[in-house]
Amino acid sequence: MASPLSGLLVVDLSRLLPGPLAARLLADLGARVVKVEEPALGDPLRMSPPVRESVGALAAILLSGVESIALDLKQPAAREVLERLLARADVLLESFRPGTLARFGLPPEELRARFPRLVICSLTGWGQDGPYAPRAGHDLTYLAVAGALASTAAMPALQVADQIGAWSAVTAILASLLERQRTGEGTYVDASLLDAGLHANLVGWSLEADGRKAVRQRLPLSGALPCYNLYETADGRLLALAALEPHFWRRFCTAAGREDLIRRQYSSSRRARREVEELIRSRSLAAWMELAVREDVPAEPVLSAAEARVHPQVAARQLLGAGPEGLPRLAFPARLDGERPRSGDRVPQLGEQTKALLAELGMPRQVAKAEGVGQRFSFKRWLKRFF
Numbered sequence: 500m501a502s503p504l505s506g507l508l509v510v511d512l513s514r515l516l517p518g519p520l521a522a523r524l525l526a527d528l529g530a531r532v533v534k535v536e537e538p539a540l541g542d543p544l545r546m547s548p549p550v551r552e553s554v555g556a557l558a559a560i561l562l563s564g565v566e567s568i569a570l571d572l573k574q575p576a577a578r579e580v581l582e583r584l585l586a587r588a589d590v591l592l593e594s595f596r597p598g599t600l601a602r603f604g605l606p607p608e609e610l611r612a613r614f615p616r617l618v619i620c621s622l623t624g625w626g627q628d629g630p631y632a633p634r635a636g637h638d639l640t641y642l643a644v645a646g647a648l649a650s651t652a653a654m655p656a657l658q659v660a661d662q663i664g665a666w667s668a669v670t671a672i673l674a675s676l677l678e679r680q681r682t683g684e685g686t687y688v689d690a691s692l693l694d695a696g697l698h699a700n701l702v703g704w705s706l707e708a709d710g711r712k713a714v715r716q717r718l719p720l721s722g723a724l725p726c727y728n729l730y731e732t733a734d735g736r737l738l739a740l741a742a743l744e745p746h747f748w749r750r751f752c753t754a755a756g757r758e759d760l761i762r763r764q765y766s767s768s769r770r771a772r773r774e775v776e777e778l779i780r781s782r783s784l785a786a787w788m789e790l791a792v793r794e795d796v797p798a799e800p801v802l803s804a805a806e807a808r809v810h811p812q813v814a815a816r817q818l819l820g821a822g823p824e825g826l827p828r829l830a831f832p833a834r835l836d837g838e839r840p841r842s843g844d845r846v847p848q849l850g851e852q853t854k855a856l857l858a859e860l861g862m863p864r865q866v867a868k869a870e871g872v873g874q875r876f877s878f879k880r881w882l883k884r885f886f
Contacts, residue, residue: 504530509592517594520662521622521669521672522534523562527831527840529842532564533852534568559822564841583862584860619686620668620675621689645700659695663695671686719765725772726775727741727743733782740796740798751798
């Protein structure tokens with residue numbers, strides 16, 4: 500299939516999860532992504548466990564299909580390489596704390612003046628301004644401040660701010676590229692993981708209109724409703740019951756022989772939830788699934804990742820695959836004209852394309868030595884630095 504972003508060049512300076520995910524999505528859509536990594540250690544993703552054949556599991560998903568060059572941006576020669584690359588690039592993606600590019604001698608306002616067609620996306624935790632801009636953070640802290648953890652006050656199962664942040668960055672980048680077609684000028688995108696967490700909490704914000712909600716106060720879609728919750732079955736499995744609409748709940752209660760519960764669908768009382776808990780615990784998961792399928796009630800088992808992998812619907816959608824080392828690969832999570840765009844399954848070695856890119860940019864090979872190309876990745880050095 501035709502790749503929608505074919506011919507576009509993305510320079511990726513980001514690390515860890517959000518930036519590399521955004522870059523990988525752009526690569527899947529056809530962009531050429533050149534990942535700039537620190538020569539000695541590279542992106543910590545490379546050693547995300549489990550590691551097989553020197554490839555970390557997250558790296559297998561996020562770095563496959565991109566090119567890797569190794570540059571020490573503290574060195575003037577490395578910055579020259581980067582600047583020559585940016586002169587050809589369409590997008591620069593970076594995830595440093597605010598002010599870091601300027602300390603490298605590459606302030607965004609200067610880059611915009613020198614490369615007016617360049618779309619620059621800074622994907623940071625707290626954003627480029629505000630009192631928290633320079634603070635450290637991770638997905639959990641962004642979600643905590645965003646109010647997204649309040650109703651359950653529990654550890655999230657997914658890195659919501661990181662992943663929605665990546666998608667919001669990609670959306671802004673694509674919109675900026677479209678705008679560039681009209682104006683001929685690039686855009687500076689300030690994408691924040693806090694902003695993403697706030698946006699993900701949109702249902703919470705809507706409920707706040709009815710009055711302030713406290714931490715650990717269950718909300719309708721986070722465990723307050725008997726009809727929409729997780730329940731343990733007789734055999735110790737978990738059933739996700741989502742009979743939110745009245746006709747689904749009526750079918751469920753009638754088929755279960757508990758018509759008395761129909762009027763308790765939206766009750767916020769603990770007694771109502773306990774009654775439904777006791778009902779679900781009275782039968783096995785298989786029995787409840789037989790009822791759900793027969794009555795067309797939205798209810799499904801809570802699956803592990805291993806169980807989800809072999810689920811017939813997941814298999815039919817063909818999103819999950821595996822690379823040559825046996826680690827997972829994920830294709831783009833949408834089909835275009837019936838096909839999923841894919842950038843490739845191979846994970847580049849750290850700095851693998853550096854010399855080829857230097858030649859492409861017309862720079863002498865002596866630059867490679869100055870930038871640390873050829874330094875072997877050291878797992879011991881990695882452990883010493885990060886642990």
